[in-house]
Amino acid sequence: MHSNYLLIDFFNDQLMDLKKKKIEEYRQKSEMIIDAMLGISKAELYIRNHFIPNNQLKSLEQAFSMLLEDMPVQHIIGKTHFYEDSFFTPPGIFIPRPETELIIDCIQNDFKSLSEKTVLDIGCGSGCIGITLASLYKNFDVTGIDISNKAINIATKNAKQLKVTNIDIIKQNIFDMKPKKFDIIVSNPPYLGINEIPHLDNAVKNYDPLQALSDKEDGLKFYKHFIDNISELLKIDGSMYFEIPKSTITNQIIDMIHNNSNIESIFFKDLEGNYRVIKVFFKK
Numbered sequence: 154m155h156s157n158y159l160l161i162d163f164f165n166d167q168l169m170d171l172k173k174k175k176i177e178e179y180r181q182k183s184e185m186i187i188d189a190m191l192g193i194s195k196a197e198l199y200i201r202n203h204f205i206p207n208n209q210l211k212s213l214e215q216a217f218s219m220l221l222e223d224m225p226v227q228h229i230i231g232k233t234h235f236y237e238d239s240f241f242t243p244p245g246i247f248i249p250r251p252e253t254e255l256i257i258d259c260i261q262n263d264f265k266s267l268s269e270k271t272v273l274d275i276g277c278g279s280g281c282i283g284i285t286l287a288s289l290y291k292n293f294d295v296t297g298i299d300i301s302n303k304a305i306n307i308a309t310k311n312a313k314q315l316k317v318t319n320i321d322i323i324k325q326n327i328f329d330m331k332p333k334k335f336d337i338i339v340s341n342p343p344y345l346g347i348n349e350i351p352h353l354d355n356a357v358k359n360y361d362p363l364q365a366l367s368d369k370e371d372g373l374k375f376y377k378h379f380i381d382n383i384s385e386l387l388k389i390d391g392s393m394y395f396e397i398p399k400s401t402i403t404n405q406i407i408d409m410i411h412n413n414s415n416i417e418s419i420f421f422k423d424l425e426g427n428y429r430v431i432k433v434f435f436k437k
């Protein structure tokens with residue numbers, strides 16, 4: 154049964170409220186909600202007269218009230234596109250960012266599709282990096298670790314949903330992991346200093362989990378651990394790839410690498426020309 158509420162009227166009412174509340178990119182986010190919840194694309198929304206199905210009105214209203222509270226649209230619709238797939242990202246899960254796809258590009262540049270490697274994804278969150286690698290490389294044996302129960306549950310659900318079986322998702326704090334060496338280590342660690350948190354946009358500060366954003370120190374804790382423990386984590390011919398922030402701590406990461414005479418590094422830029430990934434490996 155359809156209500157006699159025209160979707161475009163409902164949509165325009167919501168846009169007015171969202172604009173008043175200064176929600177960023179409110180039109181695009183609203184279109185994403187309509188597409189995800191009703192299967193009505195942006196083009197169709199504006200050219201056809203749809204009535205809202207009776208049984209959908211309440212849930213649509215709920216979704217838009219969450220958007221009014223500046224909840225990220227990826228939490229409202231519960232999914233985020235990353236690389237070639239869609240990942241469940243309910244509230245409480247760090248939303249995969251497009252810039253993190255650069256790690257996948259770097260690996261694709263370095264490894265052939267039939268390579269057999271062991272891979273560790275540190276702080277796997279939704280599982281987006283590890284699951285994408287396991288899906289692209291059927292002979293990779295991937296382990297994804299995270300400290301958060303919620304991340305472990307969702308990453309496991311994502312792997313299952315995408316029918317990826319060459320990944321183990323394990324609850325593990327990287328700072329007390331038993332020594333084990335991998336061929337490839339990837340990570341997008343919590344890299345914000347605790348002092349940066351108050352300055353973040355509300356949508357990030359209020360909804361991305363704090364332990365995914367910050368090391369609760371100066372932002373360097375994870376990088377220091379990776380570099381100080383490289384001999385315990387990485388096989389002699391292996392490589393680590395980690396995302397770095399667009400901030401001054403990058404210079405301190407470079408210093409840490411220079412201070413270790415056994416290792417060297419290569420930096421990779423994103424499409425905007427910022428260094429966002431470092432590859433670290435043992436000098437030959």
Ligand SMILES: C[S@@+](CC[C@H](N)C(=O)[O-])C[C@H]1O[C@@H](n2cnc3c(N)ncnc32)[C@H](O)[C@@H]1O
Pocket residue numbers: 247248249250253275276277278279280281282298299300301304325326327328340341342343344364365366
């Ligand atoms: C920035 S998020 C990255 C999530 C995902 N890899 C991505 O790129 O979207 C960092 C992740 O590290 C996890 N984490 C924080 N502290 C950790 C620790 N000590 N050991 C393992 N994982 C940790 C968080 O729970 C969070 O899921």
